[in-house]
Amino acid sequence: MKISKTQSDGATTLTVAGEVDVAWADQVREAGLAALREAGCLRLTLELSGVTFLDSTGLSALIAIKNAADTDQLPFTLANPTRAVTKILQITGVEQIFTITTDPDASEPVEPQI
Numbered sequence: 001m002k003i004s005k006t007q008s009d010g011a012t013t014l015t016v017a018g019e020v021d022v023a024w025a026d027q028v029r030e031a032g033l034a035a036l037r038e039a040g041c042l043r044l045t046l047e048l049s050g051v052t053f054l055d056s057t058g059l060s061a062l063i064a065i066k067n068a069a070d071t072d073q074l075p076f077t078l079a080n081p082t083r084a085v086t087k088i089l090q091i092t093g094v095e096q097i098f099t100i101t102t103d104p105d106a107s108e109p110v111e112p113q114i
Contacts, residue, residue: 002050003031010042013079017050020058028058032065036072044069049080054088066098077101 001018012035020028069076077099089095
């Protein structure tokens with residue numbers, strides 16, 4: 001599991017790769033929450049094209065980050081989710097609460113595809 005961060009003009013992107021499961025969900029949650037607390041963060045994107053697996057604890061981490069972003073009134077986007085991630089979002093019905101794009105810089109959400 002790997003998390004890297006880039007920042008540009010108030011936009012923070014966390015790129016997540018590997019399995020987001022019980023062993024790593026807390027690290028994803030903490031990285032997301034820390035990014036939101038950083039001065040100058042006006043928008044947070046989680047780049048998920050490298051995520052190979054997402055379990056319920058990983059899903060919980062994504063929801064926690066989204067809730068924190070909503071509380072702070074900051075845009076939060078899931079970008080380029082893999083088929084594995086998209087499937088979990090759809091099965092659980094939570095894809096509707098997220099803004100999901102196929103491009104981290106896109107302004108319009110797109111329907112996830114399985």
